[in-house]
Amino acid sequence: MILVLMIGILLVGGLTCWLVAQRYPLMGRLIALIAVIIAFLLPVGWYAQYASELTVTGNNWLIDYQVNWIPAFGISFHLAMDGLSFIMILLTFLLGMLSVLCSWNEVREKTGFYFFNLLWTLAGIAGVFVAMDLFLFYFFWEVMLVPMYFLIAIWGDFNRRYAAYKFFIFTQTGGLLMLLAILALYFIHAQQNGGQFTFDYFALLNTTFDNNVTARWIMLGFLIAFVIKLPMVPLHNWLPDAHSEAPTAGSLILAGLLLKTGAYGIIRFVLTLFPEASASIAWWAMLLGVVGIVYGALLAFAQTDLKRLIAYTSVSHMGFVLLGVFAFREIALQGVVMQLLTHGVSTGALFVLAGMLKERLHTRDINQMGGLWTAMPHMGALAMVFVMASLGLPFLGNFIAEFLILMGAFEVSPVLTIIASAGLVLSALYSLRIMQKVFQGQLQTVSEPPKDLSAREWIIMASLTATIIFLGLYPQPVLDTVQGFVAQLARSNL
Amino acid sequence: MTNLQLLALLPFMVLATAAVVVILLIAFKQSHTVIQVTGFFMMCAVVLAMWFVRDTLPREVPPLLVVDGLAALFTGLIIFSVLVVGLLSYIYFEEREENPKEYYILLFLATLGAAVLTISRHFISFFIGLELLSVSLYALIAYLRNRNNAIEAGVKYLMLAALTSAFLLFGMALIYMETGSMEFTAIGNAITKSGTSVLFLMGIGLIVVAIGFKLALVPFHLWAADVYQGAPAPVTAFIATVSKIGVFAVFVRFAQAIHLHENALAVTVLTVIAIACMIAGNVLALMQQNIKRLLAYSSIAHFGYLLVAFLSGDAGVGAGVFYLLAYSITLLSAFGIITLLSTRRKDADELSGYRGLFWRNPLMAAIFTVALLSLAGIPLTAGFPAKFFILTVGVQQHMWLLAVVLVLTSVIGLYYYLRIISTLFASPPLSPAKEKSLHPLFYAATYTSLVVLMFLLAWLGIFPGFIIDNVQEFLVIR
Secondary structure, eight states: OHHHHHHHHHHHHHHHHHHHHHHOTTHHHHHHHHHHHHHHHHHHHHHHHHHHHHHHHTOSOSEEEEEEEEGGGTEEEEEEEOHHHHHHHHHHHHHHHHHHHHTTTTOOSSHHHHHHHHHHHHHHHHHHHHBOBHHHHHHHHHHTHHHHHHHHHHHSOTTHHHHHHHHHHHHHHHHHHHHHHHHHHHHHHHHHTTSOOOOBHHHHTTOOOSSHHHHHHHHHHHHHHHHHHTTOGGGOTHHHHHHHHSOHHHHHHIIIIIHHHHHHHIIIIIHHHOHHHHHHTHHHHHHHHHHHHHHHHHHHHHOOBHHHHHHHHHHHHHHHHHHHHTTTOHHHHHHHHHHHHHHHHHHHHHHHHHHHHHHHHSOOBGGGOOOHHHHOHHHHHHHHHHHHHHTTOTTSHHHHHHHHHHHHHHHHOHHHHHHHHHHHHHHHHHHHHHHHHHHSSSOOOOSSOOOOOOHHHHHHHHHHHHHHHHHHHOOHHHHHHHHHHHHHHHHHHO | OOHHHHHHTHHHHHHHHHHHHHHHHHHHOOOHHHHHHHHHHHHHHHHHHHHHTGGGOSEEETTTEEEOHHHHHHHHHHHHHHHHHHHHHHHHHHTTOSOTHHHHHHHHHHHHHHHHHHHBOBHHHHHHHHHHHHHHHHHHHTOSTTSHHHHHHHHHHHHHHHHHHHHHHHHHHHHHHHHSOOBHHHHHHHHHHHOOOHHHHHHHHHHHHHHHHHTTOTTSOTTHHHHHHHSOHHHHHHIIIIIHHHHHHHHHHHHHHHTGGGOHHHHHHHHHHHHHHHHHHHHHHTTOOBHHHHHHHHHHHHHHHHHHHHHTTHHHHHHHHHHHHHHHHHHHHHHHHHHHHOOSSOOSOBGGGGTTHHHHOHHHHHHHHHHHHHHHTOTTSTHHHHHHHHHHHHHHTTOHHHHHHHHHHHHHHHHHHHHHHHHHTSOOOOOOOOOOOSOHHHHHHHHHHHHHHHHHHHHHHHOTHHHHHHHHHHHHOO
16 A cells, blocks of 8 residues: 555645646645655655564565456556565655755746656656556556656757657657567466466466467567666667756656666566576677677767766666676676666766756866866765766775676676676776866866855765765665565576 | 337437437527537437437347447447537637538438448448438538638548449449348358358458448548548548448448458458558658648558457457547547637648647647547557557457557657657747637537546546446447
8 A cells, every 4th residue: 555655646746746836836846855755755664664574474575555457357456565676666766856856946947847747757667666567567667758758858958859759769669569578478378377367477477388489579578678778789779868868857867767667677577477588598688788888888988978978878887787687696686786776876976967067067068178176176076976986986886786796697607797897997987087077177268167066966966975885885785675586586597 | 110129229310300400490590509509418318318228229120220239339439429529510610600500410410320330230221321421521521611622622532432332332232142132140141151252252342442441441541631631620520530430330240240250361451451551551640740631640540450459350349449439539639629729710730830839728738648648559548558458359369460560550650649749848939819709618618528538538548447347248238
């Protein structure tokens, strides 16, 4: 019930924002913030209360809520939460709050509709992380898409319409292929179980395939949808455009959360529903992951547009996710979950910084920046933290994540792992280039020196910094939370 | 004819009376408002009559008619659509035409034609219904005779419809020659006994051509864009919904009776047509700048999707009905917006006129956006479960080719729906003030009904279960 409440609050809050802002334009953001905070506190409070009980019983599923939705087709409204979902939900609402905060002043027109879209996107993402009925999952998968499209298409930069189309059409293509795959799975399951039609995840887990070809095709339907979102290299085309044209909060959500839904989908659905089929393509997936690591890093190094640069670093970091997932090792999978969290925080922070710079300098071109440290030492120092996180400095979260992934993958394929590690060198290249170009060097002629961080911006950056350092120093709570799911997954896929 | 048979036909008799009542009203009191309100109540009376006779179904009225669950469903859809079209017609014609009274006679006659199609089980009633529908439509399409496009559209429709009537008659004659009967069921029995001959197949082919023309299936779709563009907006809505629903209904009944799905050749031909519809409709719509033409091409694509349900046989009928329901609500709300925005001189069909509508008139733009999202099949709107059910039956019958084409072409479709939506949300030009001359009550009524339609779309999108169950219940009545 608490999960329904959580999503419901976001949906209702979004509508209220829209209606209230017609009359009082500034109230919208306040309502949005309150709604996200409540949605954040609900699962956290619940978890604090019951966490200890669960480790005793050994049951992975913390909440399980199911009611009939369209019984004629075996569709139910089934929400459930385990450790993995809980971690993802936590990230969703943390970044959700920050995205409301960072659009506090940036969005000046049509605020009501803006926050409506923001909250509905968050609701869709939260839904994706807890839906345990494949129809419902697809439903939420699409629900997060439409408001995101509006966020980019209305409040984006100059080339926003092109970017919004591209984003929508890429993801929708994948989504529809997934829908076909879901339907195929649904009928195969029904055939085996004497016409018991159901979309329920737990029921479909028992599906067995009599031939590998069918299983592989269905698996590919799912996988394509997820790797488009992730993104995997030949399908990453939409990402730089969408990330660079979106408003700051949009980039934050895209990089921090939307990409994670792809990774979550692979872990939750592809690996568990099709263990054999995914093992059969594992090597190729790892290869493409490594290609993504190197290729993304090289492209990032070549960019002059700050947001595009950060966008390509995402391609590179998500390559690690693909590498780790298809290694099927417990340690690598734990690294993947860590990577999802830390990448969400660190890249999100970099996008927020890029947004702040753009607000002050009205440009994203790093050739027109330089020497900003003297004017904004605080921002410079914070940028340093996240740039270091992005290149994988120990003590910061990303290091733990990438280290675990490489350790797990090494057992499976030493060659690929060595190439991937070389990718880390490239990440140092592009990361340091950000610092050099933006904060060091000659001060460019700006009519008046830009102001340093405001109190609101301090709150945003401080919470992100605290999170990334905490994850770097003491990742154990996260690892413990997902332990149950990951261990089971690694066992069944080995 | 027994009393019960007569009773089962009550809704259709009320519908026929509606046309007569309008004629009489014109003789006594020439007021648009009176006619409009009377027409509205007559349609409500049809719905009431239907509810009143629901227990007597199913009832055969040999040799021509049968009133069963399928007929009730399709007639219900038709009456529902006509109610909305009638409402839209008022504000549309009150602004333009001095004397729009005959319009309502034609509208109700065409509706009667479509309704007769849904209950026909015999070639004669099939043909009468179709002609009643077409002949009324010739006049309806060209009703605003001062416009160039209207005359062009009317003549185009007239020529092609006359031609297809000839095709239809020839096809019927061939089948009659082979089987010796004009009743659908008797034809079905005859061919199960003696098998299909070449002439019989030719007859079926000719009938499919005629039906394909009415449903604007590729390659018989050439009239669609011009007629959609030239006809007055409410009439376009009528063509897109009522006339297609009627023809589809008779096609379903005919195909069921003669076991069309067991004939490999027919299935192949229809599969090719369905794929052609989906591809051609979506591709042709891509670059359209005229919304009415765009909706014409999109409706071609949508009937391609509907054919997927049709090809699934009996299992697909429920999905097809649900799809038609979602599609009618969606199109009616889209055409409602077009009607509301149209001015005295011109229909609002240029895409550029919609620029920034959201910031000028959020309510209208919201309704239009929901309608477009529903056409694109995005969740939370009725279009999504509709498309989902079609895919479900398609996959169930292992029609993988059709399912994959459906999915891929919907992605193409997405592009042009998004194009309209992003136009709606673009920054507005300096907006021309729109003159409103009518009584605000009618605007209020139209707005209310459009908002109701929008909520229906959302309701169907989120809780389709209720409707699906009811549709299945009705389909059992046969």
